[in-house]
């Protein structure tokens with residue numbers, strides 16, 4: 001039975017207790033819903049992998065509710081990390097730093113680094129504070145499938161396998177956090193909710209790992225964050241022709257041109273006004289809807305690759321059938 005409860009003092013107390021006792025709770029963050037367990041409890045973290053059907057080699061982000069906790073979880077916090085924390089935490093930025101020995105190996109999949117983030121969503125912060133332990137949490141979806149941005153998305157994928165889902169409505173950012181490795185030359189391992197341009201204003205140029213390089217982060221795997229329906233990105237100036245018996249859907253960036261409309265059985269619009277922030281926020285929920293519409297193929301319009309547009313295009317490219 002799916003247990004979804006609205007976030008309030010009582011339900012968060014209950015959720016915190018479940019976390020402390022080794023259970024699994026899905027909760028909203030400003031990026032996507034997370035599937036949380038006590039970061040110090042190896043057995044609970046092992047259950048996350050099991051429930052998500054996630055490969056063991058995939059490390060998990062540890063969420064903290066107080067800036068100071070980073071010094072307990074990491075053996076070294078360099079100056080660049082401190083500058084970024086001051087500017088962007090709490091928020092959609094995950095930092096990879098050398099780990100201290102309080103973090104069990106299963107959390108980091110045996111790596112000697114740990115990914116840490118302080119979320120800005122008030123419900124997430126409250127839950128971590130009430131739990132009084134850092135919360136290890138990947139996105140609350142099945143491995144490789146679309147990330148959840150509502151409690152219903154979580155219920156559909158994991159509902160009967162976890163202890164509780166805290167419903168805090170739709171996630172305001174809608175794409176996962178930006179993952180930045182600061183153990184060597186600053187390197188973005190996953191494009192996400194904090195645009196790289198913002199990071200570079202604080203610490204200067206950062207490297208971005210491209211698809212061809214060895215994946216250090218599964219967000220880097222070529223096919224990830226995918227709907228089950230095949231997805232194709234429409235090319236610049238491409239004249240689409242769709243055969244009569246093919247049920248096609250459109251993921252439109254803005255309100256689509258009328259010549260387009262009759263080609264598609266279903267259309268989802270990311271942002272009527274073409275606002276990239278709104279588009280990011282709607283990305284996964286639009287894809288969830290199209291994926292449930294019984295289509296043969298989803299066509300996605302490209303969005304401009306500036307700011308959050310980079311993270312959106314990254315997710316679309318990873319969802320595309322090659």
Ligand code: TXA
Nearest residue numbers: 031033034059060113114115138139176177217218219
């Ligand atoms: O927005 C988010 O980051 C969401 C919410 C729930 O906080 N979480 C999330 O977690 O997207 P997950 O597990 O789906 O993605 C975490 C990414 C993965 O690509 C993982 O490989 C990478 O972070 N990661 C975690 N620890 C790492 C480490 N020590 N070194 C390199 N990459 C790491």
Ligand code: MG
Nearest residue numbers: 138139147176
């Ligand atoms: Mg994920």
